[in-house]
Amino acid sequence: MKETELSGHISSQFDHELDSLRGRLLKMGGLVEQQLSAAVSILSEGPPQDADHLRGKEKQVNRMEVSIDEAALRLLVRRQPAAGDLRMLIAILKTNTDLERIGDEAERAAAMATSLLRKEHRLPGYHVENIRAIGAHVCNMMAGGLDAFARGDTRQALEVIRMEDKLNQDYAALLKQLLTYLMEEPRHAQTGMDSIWLGRSLERIGDHTCNICEYVIYVDTGRDVRHTDLKTMERHFNRDG
Amino acid sequence: MKETELSGHISSQFDHELDSLRGRLLKMGGLVEQQLSAAVSILSEGPPQDADHLRGKEKQVNRMEVSIDEAALRLLVRRQPAAGDLRMLIAILKTNTDLERIGDEAERAAAMATSLLRKEHRLPGYHVENIRAIGAHVCNMMAGGLDAFARGDTRQALEVIRMEDKLNQDYAALLKQLLTYLMEEPRHAQTGMDSIWLGRSLERIGDHTCNICEYVIYVDTGRDVRHTDLKTMERHFNRDG
Numbered sequence: 001m002k003e004t005e006l007s008g009h010i011s012s013q014f015d016h017e018l019d020s021l022r023g024r025l026l027k028m029g030g031l032v033e034q035q036l037s038a039a040v041s042i043l044s045e046g047p048p049q050d051a052d053h054l055r056g057k058e059k060q061v062n063r064m065e066v067s068i069d070e071a072a073l074r075l076l077v078r079r080q081p082a083a084g085d086l087r088m089l090i091a092i093l094k095t096n097t098d099l100e101r102i103g104d105e106a107e108r109a110a111a112m113a114t115s116l117l118r119k120e121h122r123l124p125g126y127h128v129e130n131i132r133a134i135g136a137h138v139c140n141m142m143a144g145g146l147d148a149f150a151r152g153d154t155r156q157a158l159e160v161i162r163m164e165d166k167l168n169q170d171y172a173a174l175l176k177q178l179l180t181y182l183m184e185e186p187r188h189a190q191t192g193m194d195s196i197w198l199g200r201s202l203e204r205i206g207d208h209t210c211n212i213c214e215y216v217i218y219v220d221t222g223r224d225v226r227h228t229d230l231k232t233m234e235r236h237f238n239r240d241g
Numbered sequence: 242m243k244e245t246e247l248s249g250h251i252s253s254q255f256d257h258e259l260d261s262l263r264g265r266l267l268k269m270g271g272l273v274e275q276q277l278s279a280a281v282s283i284l285s286e287g288p289p290q291d292a293d294h295l296r297g298k299e300k301q302v303n304r305m306e307v308s309i310d311e312a313a314l315r316l317l318v319r320r321q322p323a324a325g326d327l328r329m330l331i332a333i334l335k336t337n338t339d340l341e342r343i344g345d346e347a348e349r350a351a352a353m354a355t356s357l358l359r360k361e362h363r364l365p366g367y368h369v370e371n372i373r374a375i376g377a378h379v380c381n382m383m384a385g386g387l388d389a390f391a392r393g394d395t396r397q398a399l400e401v402i403r404m405e406d407k408l409n410q411d412y413a414a415l416l417k418q419l420l421t422y423l424m425e426e427p428r429h430a431q432t433g434m435d436s437i438w439l440g441r442s443l444e445r446i447g448d449h450t451c452n453i454c455e456y457v458i459y460v461d462t463g464r465d466v467r468h469t470d471l472k473t474m475e476r477h478f479n480r481d482g
Contacts, residue, residue, distance in 0.1 A: 182423055
């Protein structure tokens, strides 16, 4: 085999391994997305019939996190990836952490939603509706973030980051409403608190999703945009947008 | 130069660069530790005289996070570190993220503590005392975690992870007390909520500190102990302890 053939062979095998690793991460992302949408739908449809199945998913996500880190590490050890591929591996390692934490928050959100349903005194419908709307928005953000990761699409990643503004506004409004609820219904403070924790978990999931979008931009453009405000990002990446 | 001399030279330079990177991460850890202790001391000593100085620290931490990631990446690109050093680089990348998030939570805690002091209606002294005790415990955890990282000491890392039990108990007790406060003092629900958010930030900081301790164990022993309970860890690493 000639040297160029050999190196082509090695690099295509590396590409194959990197692709397969990205595929596993996206599969994990899909599981976490299911955890999130199951949590959000508890408020409208009641606790899932197969809670055991969901718990199994959480364990599966934890196992995947560890095994994806290990595989990324092995790839780093065996190959000496060039800058672009290295960025992708770093992004995989960081996204892996954020996805696992989204899974944790989704689990917390599910527990809070279930606890709310069990309360004798039901949370007034408009609060439930507001939480559900926030949940739906966060589900959209996460679907968009995973899609941006799958396609390495900076423009889509920016769109998801832009969605965080609405999330922050809606979350702040929800907190204000629930504070009023705590004042007016002190006997149901536990209900108010469960609702606040549920909203908080959803807000955190939006945050982690934005982290993932920042890694997408980093892989695609080589620019580290953490701690950069949205306007500056848009000036850089979206002049014609 | 003979080949062994050359490789010795290269490896000692790599060691030097890796040490310098660990040093920078520990320096960042020191800054974050100062942010945390400043936040905790607000409850007893009032808002810091130089709030601008603290905000400057936060920006410095953000810049350090980005530059440490970049340096770790450059080191990965230029060298082909063996398994142990590679584990250290991965641990640096992951610890970097957790430290920055601890800084964020410390900032939130400081804002909540300052808001509590501004309230006309002061939080009853025993709640303040309980929050302060949790803050002191978390400061100890963080000092221990950074020390374990600096010395690569699995035993000390396990000790810090063990401290999380008390944190979780005290935090759960605080939440219960504050829920009662919300019920009894509905007019001061904002005060109750600020206190809950403050406690929550401290609890999150304890969580991130335990993550760092898990990376220490990973570097030192090669074992990934995430999602492993404390008893199992102790069986493995601390048989004679």
